[in-house]
Amino acid sequence: MADLVDSFTPSDPSDKSPFTFLNRLPTKRLDAKITRAAESGIPQQGAQTGGYTPSYLYLSHVPLFPLYSDRQHELLAKEDKHKQLMIKAMNDADPDKKLTGGQKAFLGTIGHLVGAGSIVSTQRWERRLVGSNVMSADSRMKQDKLLIFTRWTVPAPPGRQRQGPLWFVDVLEQRYDESSTSSLKSLSGNATMLKVGVADGRKVTLQLLKTEAKGIKTQKMWSKGTKTDTCEAMTFVGDNEIVAMEIVARIERTASMVEAMEVRKRFDKEWLVPMVQ
Known part of the structure; x- marks a missing residue:
C-alpha cells in the first residue's frame, strides 16, 4: 500500500486529524480516477x-x-463547461503543479521536523475534494x-x-x-x-x-x-x-x-x- 498513499509522515505519530486519516487511503487510485475524468471529453451519443x-x-x-x-447537445456542452471550470479550480489547488521538484523534496525532508509536509498533504486533499466535482460532472455525461x-x-x-x-x-x-x-x-x-x-x-x-x-x-x-x-x-x-x-x-x-x-x-x-x- 505504500505506493498508493501520499508519501508523507506526520510530525506527530499520534496526530488524529482528518487529513492524517485520509492520507492512509488509496489516494493514488483516487487521483488516477480524477485525472481520467478530467481528461475525458464529451462522449459520443449512442446510436438509436x-x-x-x-x-x-x-x-x-x-x-x-x-x-x-438539439437541446441535448446544448445541455452536454453546458455540463462540459461546468466541468472545465471545476478542472481549473482543481488545478489551482494542486500543490504538485505549483511546487518545483526541489521544493517538494525540501518539504519532504523537513516534514518530520516542522510538519511542513502536512501542508502539502492538506492541499492535495483540497484538490481531491474539488476533483470529486469533476468526476460527478463527468459521470453525468x-x-x-x-x-x-x-x-x-x-x-x-x-x-x-x-x-x-x-x-x-x-x-x-x-x-x-x-x-x-x-x-x-x-x-x-x-x-x-x-x-x-x-x-x-x-x-x-x-x-x-x-x-x-x-x-x-x-x-x-x-x-x-x-x-x-x-x-x-x-x-x-x-x-x-x-x-x-x-x-x-x-x-x-x-x-x-x-x-x-x-x-x-x-x-x-x-x-x-x-x-x-
Whole structure:
C-alpha cells in the first residue's frame, strides 16, 4: 500500500486529524480516477436502433417519440463547461503543479521536523475534494443509461375485425445499460413512464408484470419512480375483459443522465400520443 498513499509522515505519530486519516487511503487510485475524468471529453451519443414490428409496418407513418433533440447537445456542452471550470479550480489547488521538484523534496525532508509536509498533504486533499466535482460532472455525461420507447396496442381478436378505434400506450423506460461499469448501476432501478391516447376520454387500467397502473387519464403521464419492473409485457384490464397487448414499435439508445432527464421532461410536458381514426 505504500505506493498508493501520499508519501508523507506526520510530525506527530499520534496526530488524529482528518487529513492524517485520509492520507492512509488509496489516494493514488483516487487521483488516477480524477485525472481520467478530467481528461475525458464529451462522449459520443449512442446510436438509436429499432422501429415498427413487421405486423404493424402499415402504421410506420405514425410518428414515434424522438429520443434525440438539439437541446441535448446544448445541455452536454453546458455540463462540459461546468466541468472545465471545476478542472481549473482543481488545478489551482494542486500543490504538485505549483511546487518545483526541489521544493517538494525540501518539504519532504523537513516534514518530520516542522510538519511542513502536512501542508502539502492538506492541499492535495483540497484538490481531491474539488476533483470529486469533476468526476460527478463527468459521470453525468457518461452514456450509461438505456432509453427505451415502446408503443403498445390492444390487438384485434384472432380471425375477427377490430372493435372500436385503434389506440396506443406509449411507454418510456430508463434503464441502466447492462454493459455499463458504473458503480451507481446497482443503486437505481428501472424508471417507467407511460401515456395513453384514447379518443373517448375514458380512464384506462393497465397491468405491467407486477405493477398496476390504474385509472390513467388520456395524455397524462403515469410513473412509478425507479422501482418498477422492465416493461416487457402489458395487459389491458377492461370492465369485462383482460387482454394481453402487443408491441407496435420499439426504439432504444444509450444516453447520459443529462440526456435522459431532457427526454423524460419532454415526454412528460410535450409529447402527445398519436390517435389513429
